[in-house]
Amino acid sequence: MRGILFSLCLCLPALPASAAPSPATAKPAILYLATWPHKIDVIDLNQEKVVGQINLTTDIARQLVLSPDHKKLYASTLADNSIVTIDLATRRVTDSFSLDGGNEKNRLSGLTIDPTGRYLYAVDTLITKQIDHFDIGSPKFIVIDLSAKQITRSVDMPKDDDVPGYRSSMKLSPDGKYLYLFRDGIQVFDASTFRLVKKIDLRQPPVPDMLNLSLNLVDDPNEDPNTVTGFFNSSDPYVHREIFGVAQIDLKNLTFDLTPVGPVTTTSMSPLMLSPDHKLGYTAVVNGEQGNRITEFWVIDMATRQVIAKKQFVGRTRFNFGLSADGKKLLIYNAGYQVEVYDAKTLEMTSDIDLEGDTTSNLIVMPAGE
Template sequence: MNYSSTYFHLLKKFFLILVIASLLFLASGPFGKAESTKEMLYIGGLDVTFAVDPVTKKVTEIPIKGPNRDMTWTKDGRTLYINSEGRTKVAVVDTRENKVIDTLTFSTKDYVARIYGLAIDPTGEKLYATLMRSKVEKTELKALEPVIQVMDVKTKEVVKEIKVPWGTHTLQFFKDGKKLLVWAKDIYVYDIEKDELKLHTPVMNADPKDGIGNYLYFWVRGEDNHDVALATNYKFYPETGEVTEGVILFDLETGEYKEVEFNEMIGVFSGAMTKDRKTAYLGMNFIAKANLETGKYEKVVPNVPGTSYGFNLSGDGKTLYVSGAGPDISFYDAETLELKETIELSTDTMDVRVIQIQQ
């Protein structure tokens, strides 16, 4: 037997195993630990944003001036941008510490800019904002044309300006970061590489026979809806006088646009859907479980705390989070629509967003 050959073969095997083990160790994250995420809820209030741990139910108050409204966050969930101070400022929050670390503004010495839409790009470097601007000329207040401005968050300098139609509001990035979904009276898409804004789908200016749509700007889901933008939509048919309620679904990966009209009207402000895209949960004075394939409400129950604006789902799809309007956050079982718990908060609220934060 050739012992030296066998020994050399075993040594090769040992080093191969060592290399594979090292690669697995490095791939698993810092110190060989797999990177985990923590789900947190962020709820805008007056002079405060609430950070709520849905597991422990601990509530942390983050002081931020004025009504705290729209939110956008980085891909890792670690930095949150909140529209605040009467839509004139953006509070930047470290979500691991739940503290304000910076404040941004688009106003200049020449005009006051009010923010009606926010989206941070996937790199976390550029903040896009829909602006309505005004300036004082002698004794008159003059409105300037609406734009999207792009800010480099490091330098706080505006590096680009994009003209948009009146009524432009919510902004959402496509998953690849190359395009921006622009919600105006109709649906537009801005191609970042081509610097080109194009009409995608008429909604309010649709053909009357297809129904004239009117969706609710303030509670559009996206990052917390499996990368499908979801807005509640009401349609009017002039020929028959019929009015329907439903949802707009816009796939932020493929660009596919879809409308679902429901079989009855209960009044809905917002909603969120399951990962398989078969079911949506929506509400206002009632909470409904809707079948997105048939357009039917499968179950409708009273919203126990009363009128709410914000309806959102946990990452695992098992819990429905309800807030907005009243000073509270409620937890419903998504399967049974049974109210599990309501936590009182210190101010009335606007919405509830669900963020997965990398630890």
């Protein structure tokens, strides 16, 4: 029996639509995206080109995290497991330190920042190199003090829980008191003690005929910190008919609004992105496999939860989907050397942005005008 696959994405609010300013007066629409071999490209979507590059002297950036004040960018690198601090005003690396030491390496997932901007939280797996083998430790919660440049707290994950693996997603509450861990359920921990204070097992969610709900949260600084909007796929326990729908989760009150949309006709769906006024949702879907593979953009009316437009596009074998901060441009990136730009109204491709290197990280979309 196939269960529910619930893929969530934090949506990117933006400014209301208005008449397009002239290129000379247009405010910047900045994106940050790490590329091979060890740089971060600065992209202005108004100019639709790379306008700067930030060189990382350590290694490939695998995850980017924006500071709460939007003034700094933190990069987690792969081989040396460093945390690199970048000042966005000067576009320069201002600090870097490695979490590894001796024969020990740290593998991080779920990296998220607290509201003060001083601490990074993550799930860490310690790998110790011995003479003839590697010892793989149990996953732990860790806190990285950016001022002290080290891991200052490390706490075992709950013993009765499944191993979270490398794709754990986490988010801190707006007041920094609670840490939310998203996997096949929502677990809420006291951020100071890591004591489990609440658990909602979504493998048996409070919705009739839905099973095995799992979550995948992609953090973004422009989202309402209390809300997550995304898709779910489900199958009923009787005839196993699969459907998909739109879900909204209130992280503050841990309440759920799950609205079925229709039968599943796709192989996979990208995370849902909302327009600035939250009236429309956008996604990219894949139908079929190999030579029969078709990729499409879908537009969803968020009031009625209905698909109101579809359009095929030439999709890569593997890609990520994004949206500009003003909601006017759809973005296709990773893997590859380009970011493809599509008009959100016509769903037609307008340009591609050459990155001169393969993408290696998540996409950071700055709020409009920053």
